[in-house]
Amino acid sequence: KNRVLVTGGAGFVGSHLCDYLVARGDHVICLDNFFTGSKDNIAHLLDKENFELIRHDVVEPILLEVDQIYHLACPASPVHYKYNPIKTIKTSFIGTMNMLGLAKRCRARFLISSTSEVYGDPLQHPQTEEYWGNVNPIGERSCYDEGKRAAECLTMDYHREHGQEVRIVRIFNTYGPRMALDDGRVVSNFVSQALKGEPLTLFGDGKQTRSFQYVSDLIEGMVRVMDNDEHIGPFNIGNPGEFTMIELAEMVKKVVNPNAEFMWVENTADDPSRRRPNITKAKTLLGWEPKIPLQEGLLRMVDDFKKRLHIEE
Amino acid sequence: KNRVLVTGGAGFVGSHLCDYLVARGDHVICLDNFFTGSKDNIAHLLDKENFELIRHDVVEPILLEVDQIYHLACPASPVHYKYNPIKTIKTSFIGTMNMLGLAKRCRARFLISSTSEVYGDPLQHPQTEEYWGNVNPIGERSCYDEGKRAAECLTMDYHREHGQEVRIVRIFNTYGPRMALDDGRVVSNFVSQALKGEPLTLFGDGKQTRSFQYVSDLIEGMVRVMDNDEHIGPFNIGNPGEFTMIELAEMVKKVVNPNAEFMWVENTADDPSRRRPNITKAKTLLGWEPKIPLQEGLLRMVDDFKKRLHIEE
Ligand SMILES: NC(=O)c1ccc[n+]([C@@H]2O[C@H](COP(=O)([O-])OP(=O)(O)OC[C@H]3O[C@@H](n4cnc5c(N)ncnc54)[C@H](O)[C@@H]3O)[C@@H](O)[C@H]2O)c1
Ligand SMILES: NC(=O)c1ccc[n+]([C@@H]2O[C@H](COP(=O)([O-])OP(=O)(O)OC[C@H]3O[C@@H](n4cnc5c(N)ncnc54)[C@H](O)[C@@H]3O)[C@@H](O)[C@H]2O)c1
Ligand SMILES: O=c1ccn([C@@H]2O[C@H](COP(=O)(O)OP(=O)(O)O)[C@@H](O)[C@H]2O)c(=O)[nH]1
Ligand SMILES: O=c1ccn([C@@H]2O[C@H](COP(=O)(O)OP(=O)(O)O)[C@@H](O)[C@H]2O)c(=O)[nH]1
Ligand SMILES: O=c1ccn([C@@H]2O[C@H](COP(=O)(O)OP(=O)(O)O)[C@@H](O)[C@H]2O)c(=O)[nH]1
Ligand SMILES: O=c1ccn([C@@H]2O[C@H](COP(=O)(O)OP(=O)(O)O)[C@@H](O)[C@H]2O)c(=O)[nH]1
Numbered sequence: 175k176n177r178v179l180v181t182g183g184a185g186f187v188g189s190h191l192c193d194y195l196v197a198r199g200d201h202v203i204c205l206d207n208f209f210t211g212s213k214d215n216i217a218h219l220l221d222k223e224n225f226e227l228i229r230h231d232v233v234e235p236i237l238l239e240v241d242q243i244y245h246l247a248c249p250a251s252p253v254h255y256k257y258n259p260i261k262t263i264k265t266s267f268i269g270t271m272n273m274l275g276l277a278k279r280c281r282a283r284f285l286i287s288s289t290s291e292v293y294g295d296p297l298q299h300p301q302t303e304e305y306w307g308n309v310n311p312i313g314e315r316s317c318y319d320e321g322k323r324a325a326e327c328l329t330m331d332y333h334r335e336h337g338q339e340v341r342i343v344r345i346f347n348t349y350g351p352r353m354a355l356d357d358g359r360v361v362s363n364f365v366s367q368a369l370k371g372e373p374l375t376l377f378g379d380g381k382q383t384r385s386f387q388y389v390s391d392l393i394e395g396m397v398r399v400m401d402n403d404e405h406i407g408p409f410n411i412g413n414p415g416e417f418t419m420i421e422l423a424e425m426v427k428k429v430v431n432p433n434a435e436f437m438w439v440e441n442t443a444d445d446p447s448r449r450r451p452n453i454t455k456a457k458t459l460l461g462w463e464p465k466i467p468l469q470e471g472l473l474r475m476v477d478d479f480k481k482r483l484h485i486e487e
Numbered sequence: 488k489n490r491v492l493v494t495g496g497a498g499f500v501g502s503h504l505c506d507y508l509v510a511r512g513d514h515v516i517c518l519d520n521f522f523t524g525s526k527d528n529i530a531h532l533l534d535k536e537n538f539e540l541i542r543h544d545v546v547e548p549i550l551l552e553v554d555q556i557y558h559l560a561c562p563a564s565p566v567h568y569k570y571n572p573i574k575t576i577k578t579s580f581i582g583t584m585n586m587l588g589l590a591k592r593c594r595a596r597f598l599i600s601s602t603s604e605v606y607g608d609p610l611q612h613p614q615t616e617e618y619w620g621n622v623n624p625i626g627e628r629s630c631y632d633e634g635k636r637a638a639e640c641l642t643m644d645y646h647r648e649h650g651q652e653v654r655i656v657r658i659f660n661t662y663g664p665r666m667a668l669d670d671g672r673v674v675s676n677f678v679s680q681a682l683k684g685e686p687l688t689l690f691g692d693g694k695q696t697r698s699f700q701y702v703s704d705l706i707e708g709m710v711r712v713m714d715n716d717e718h719i720g721p722f723n724i725g726n727p728g729e730f731t732m733i734e735l736a737e738m739v740k741k742v743v744n745p746n747a748e749f750m751w752v753e754n755t756a757d758d759p760s761r762r763r764p765n766i767t768k769a770k771t772l773l774g775w776e777p778k779i780p781l782q783e784g785l786l787r788m789v790d791d792f793k794k795r796l797h798i799e800e
Contacts, residue, residue: 259644267580267637292624306623311605312655312721316640324580324637327629331572334627342625408625 182246184211232269253358259317266321346412350389351478378441387413388471391464412451495559497524545582566671572630579634659725663702664791681743691754700726701784704777725764
């Protein structure tokens with residue numbers, strides 16, 4: 175039996191990953207400090223015999239016996255990671271160090287969920303895994319971006335120094351059911367706003383782009399990376415479809431609420447202007463590519479958001 | 488009386504800084520784990536009543552009472568920081584975190600000695616402090632480069648979150664007496680080789696450039712940054728004179744040993760091809776600029792190197 179640790183398992187991505195692993199029969203330990211995660215996300219798993227929950231902060235060491243570690247614990251939305259930047263970068267660096275130490279002791283395979291933010295405000299477009307990035311080392315987003323870069327570096331150093339089995343995925347913007355309602359990310363904001371009949375808040379000129387991946391595609395990709403025996407990565411895992419925020423707003427308007435209006439708001443500092451993954455590496459080496467187009471993915475979020483926002487038909 | 492902590496104080500730069508501060512009457516605590524530093528560098532200070540030595544590793548917390556912290560502890564030459572990359576990045580991140588924690592508790596002013604390596608293999612030339620850099624996050628040099636970037640980020644986050652007094656200097660290649668003989672840096676290599684009558688080892692095509700600053704100029708710059716009450720930095724502290732490694736070799740040949748020969752050796756991975764500081768910021772805001780030209784600086788090293796290499800006239 176495969177004993178799998180999922181740190182950050184009560185979060186948006188982590189809980190979908192736990193679903194997947196529990197369903198295929200792995201023994202899953204979900205570890206979370208519930209900073210941005212929620213019991214609701216995993217409530218339906220609590221009575222499964224192959225699921226276990228630990229309340230723990232990854233900044234503290236912990237002793238467990240496992241075969242695989244998916245290390246996701248880290249606040250991920252700008253609103254959350256800027257709330258306490260010192261804690262964010264400590265979580266990223268020390269949390270990763272502790273989980274690498276645990277992996278080393280158990281001889282477990284370790285996967286870190288890194289991010290497209292390691293490319294910063296990219297000057298290469300689309301971004302390949304070879305691109306070194308364009309990141310402000312001392313700005314407001316740096317606790318997250320530099321934290322993840324340092325965590326990737328540490329991961330590769332454990333691999334090179336100790337021959338440890340590691341995997342790196344660089345996740346591009348992902349959306350789906352269970353996104354925190356208060357996390358300020360663009361998709362959750364727009365869908366909530368549209369459902370509540372509030373205007374969709376477009377930051378800046380709305381011409382910046384992102385590439386949005388539906389969460390089930392991400393989970394499929396992460397598991398492929400973990401379970402392949404050959405390739406370490408880093409692998410870009412994202413959907414190459416690129417949209418401006420205006421286009422996204424139009425799509426949400428079409429899919430969720432045709433009466434939605436737009437509102438223009440000042441943008442935040444160092445906001446990347448373009449972002450789009452080149453996924454040739456994952457496609458070629460792992461045969462992975464995303465399947466759910468944006469319009470369908472948005473539709474799949476609506477029921478979950480309606481329920482959590484207490485909106486009746 | 489100014490109580491000053493110098494971490495890494497038994498190293499090349501740190502020992503010159505201790506000299507300067509002791510001479511001006513500060514009470515200096517030199518903290519070092521002697522990984523790359525040496526007792527010889529500070530032996531002459533041990534009997535001063537305003538100097539104290541502590542053997543300690545900055546990765547562990549420590550309680551001291553001080554007014555200023557110069558945080559230099561970190562292996563600095565590629566040979567040393569690649570020896571144990573995991574330890575290097577732990578030193579950089581956790582060491583800086585501990586010293587920031589100490590500074591916070593004591594309300595001490597904290598200065599971090601960062602590096603031109605945060606610019607990586609720069610695409611902007613010369614480099615201003617605004618440049619975000621071009622750094623490989625997962626290469627062989629990353630433990631140092633990303634460690635320093637994360638340390639700068641943490642420093643700015645302590646400043647923004649706690650209003651702590653911080654200073655950041657980005658040091659460009661520095662040389663002078665007391666450079667470790669075994670540290671593999673280009674100036675110490677060439678001077679030793681020339682003195683021993685061995686060929687000077689030119690890596691790659693020898694056309695890569697660096698800007699070399701004599702250590703007394705650096706110390707003057709660091710103290711200016713620390714003691715000014717207005718400007719946080721980051722400040723580039725370096726000499727804008729730019730030389731290819733071939734030009735440096737020619738200069739060493741001229742100054743140290745006219746019979747010196749050259750030898751071509753394969754270069755290391757990710758070696759930056761050009762590096763030169765734009766020092767307008769330090770010049771304008773602090774009135775600092777370097778004074779010692781390369782030829783004179785090299786001359787000033789010769790006696791110290793001869794003594795340590797046991798070379799007679
Ligand atoms: N969702 C995306 O678009 C996206 C994009 C790039 C990368 N990622 C990465 O994927 C991972 C999961 O992101 P998410 O979108 O699910 O975010 P999330 O905030 O929903 O999940 C993060 C989880 O980690 C937990 N956590 C945070 N700090 C912790 C700590 N110190 N100790 C233990 N648990 C802690 C939180 O409580 C939460 O459950 C993160 O590492 C994130 O950086 C996500
Ligand atoms: N010399 C340069 O050209 C240069 C350039 C850029 C930045 N810097 C920075 O200046 C600082 C000093 O560099 P240097 O050239 O004097 O190098 P050095 O190796 O001579 O000095 C570093 C000192 O730190 C000590 N040290 C290392 N790890 C430690 C730990 N974990 N705990 C306590 N002490 C520890 C070493 O023993 C040594 O005495 C470093 O932070 C370096 O990154 C130097
Ligand atoms: O089962 C373990 C093994 C290690 N660690 C932590 O992981 C970190 C890195 O461990 P490693 O053995 O790599 O480094 P070391 O302890 O030698 O510094 C340390 O802080 C440990 O406390 C952990 O939390 N659980
Ligand atoms: O209500 C919102 C929230 C975000 N954004 C923009 O949407 C993009 C994606 O932001 P998000 O916080 O979702 O993710 P990230 O910046 O981490 O990619 C950014 O350009 C934001 O400026 C927006 O226009 N309206
Ligand atoms: O005098 C001190 C105060 C703090 N620290 C260390 O500095 C780090 C950061 O301290 P801070 O108070 O900022 O953070 P916290 O302890 O709240 O995590 C901690 O690991 C402390 O152990 C230290 O070494 N000496
Ligand atoms: O014996 C040597 C040592 C280094 N270098 C080159 O000199 C430059 C400076 O190297 P160093 O290690 O002194 O400093 P850093 O790379 O950190 O600037 C690099 O391009 C090296 O490839 C060289 O040509 N011969």
